[in-house]
Amino acid sequence: MTLALALLLALFEAPKPGTYELPPIAQVQERELVDASGAHVPFPGLAPGQVAVVAFIYRGCHEAQGCPASLALLRELDRRLAADPARAARVRLACVSFDPERDTPARMAELHDLMAPRSDWRFLVPDGAASLAQVLRDFGQDVVDLEGGAKRHVMKVYLVDADHRVRNIYASGFLDANLVFADIDTLSPPVK
């Protein structure tokens, strides 16, 4: 709803990039995850000047305000980045599954095909429970296993800078692509 109202009714304008601060919230570690092709890759693994928008998801999520909402945000970011190559070079999008048991690389590849990314959007899964625990602890992402395979969690999307510091966290009620882009341009200003 926030996304819809903000875009349709323009209830507010995103602040001008660079006019506000995004102090570090947490430091995350470089980890190795598995991508949709089955290859082990560094995560976040950013180049200098890059930022990442990271969403933890699982494909079995049926909570409307959960993973579908964060995927919708990343999809919108992806489409807008595709139309802005200069900005796209500074941004990586990443979905990380917190259900490595079911969300195999093959299943993440299906999600990749479904989303049909047009920018640097990666679909990743931890290599087992220990790897999952590490990355969840890094980000402070809560997850509880419920009966039937469901996973209770508070949906969050993280903005990570090139030094692997979490600089903002977006959640249900505040998923707004304009705000994310303002933050991206604050952390990684466009080259003039």
Added chain:
Amino acid sequence: MTRTRDALRFVAVCCIAILAHAARADETCLSPFMPKITGQEDYVYVYTLGIEGLGDGNDKLVTLGANPKRPGYGKVVSQVSMPGRHEAHHGDFTDDRRFLWLGGLDTSEIFVFDVATNPGKPRLAKRISNFVAKSGGVVGPHTFYALPGRMLITGLSNAKDGGGKTGMVEYSNAGEFIRTIWMPEGAEYGYDARVNPDLNRMLTSSFTGKKNYMRPLGELMGDAEAMKHFGNTVVVWDFHARKPLQVLQVPGAPLEIRFALDARHYYAFTSSALTARLWGIFRKDDGTFEALDLAPIGDPAKPPLPVDISLSSDDKTLFVDSFVDCTVRVFDVSEPRKPVVIHEQKIGAQLNMVSQSWDGKRVYFSSSLLSNWDKGGADDEQFVKAFSWDGKTLEPLFAVDFKAEKLGRPHIMRFGQEGFWAGTSSPNVGE
């Protein structure tokens, strides 16, 4: 073809996600970033000030049974003492509702309780003792307000002079200091903070500094100079940028702020303690806000000192507690610019906080305001009382006498539910 069908299915799911939010309101006064208990609450967590010579004399987190279908209904089911008396006051959950942060207005100590592992028996997980130093001199952590992955804490005072100039402080959920945002010039006082994410706006209100709130109330009221040092402002902020946009004049210490919960309602309520008025903060068509004096609360000639308000999840009913006359007044605010009192009831000899369940059918009241402001003698009742509310009348459900139970002065109340987190513990706040 398959991809097209999948894409359409995805879009449909996203539409459901977007619309579902509009159909839901928030638990009545909590952060919009936090999951809510929409059914029967099992527990009421009561942050309680210690009283010297009563029980162990320490501040406590007291857990009351609140579900009539479970053991311990209307009774103390657990309690945890925090060594010392810190002027226990307010607190709230993190955005994942796993931890309950509680602040002391005197010592500025912060206590973080794990309420996820065993909701009926909270466990002290962390103690933050360097809030003043870390924040650069903010004193009196008051409102705790969950932001995604963070806790926003409003201050009441400062370490330099104990006056009302103060700021807001952010911590990560892991308990690490992030930043301090000082209140703007001309609106230096602080109290509550509430966010409407749909508008990207935050409102903050204003009270008074430590020199005043730690002073006996009768003495303070007789000090004309001291009484000049209360806040008269509500500040409108760009929430995302944490930048002040407007300073609204709301004379007489506006305290609790409650944003309307319906996504189409662009307004909030607050009450001014010293002038006993109900105020509305309304968004105008140009996107700026205005503060409107809506109605008296009780008889302003005999100031009742309104202290807490609670808005129902349908935005139609506002409970307003007054300390001096110990009365709750229920306003019909379905026409927010024309509130009408539909019920008045004296709850006890003194009255402070009010919390209502998501469905509005149960309302809880607590008695204590501040250790040096509570009444004396027989009027120093200390209780939590639960009532049912049918839209017209409040009927008693249970009451716990916090003096008879040797607990102390009950203040803020928050709800817990068994199984809310399936009995697991969180990894990111350690001992």
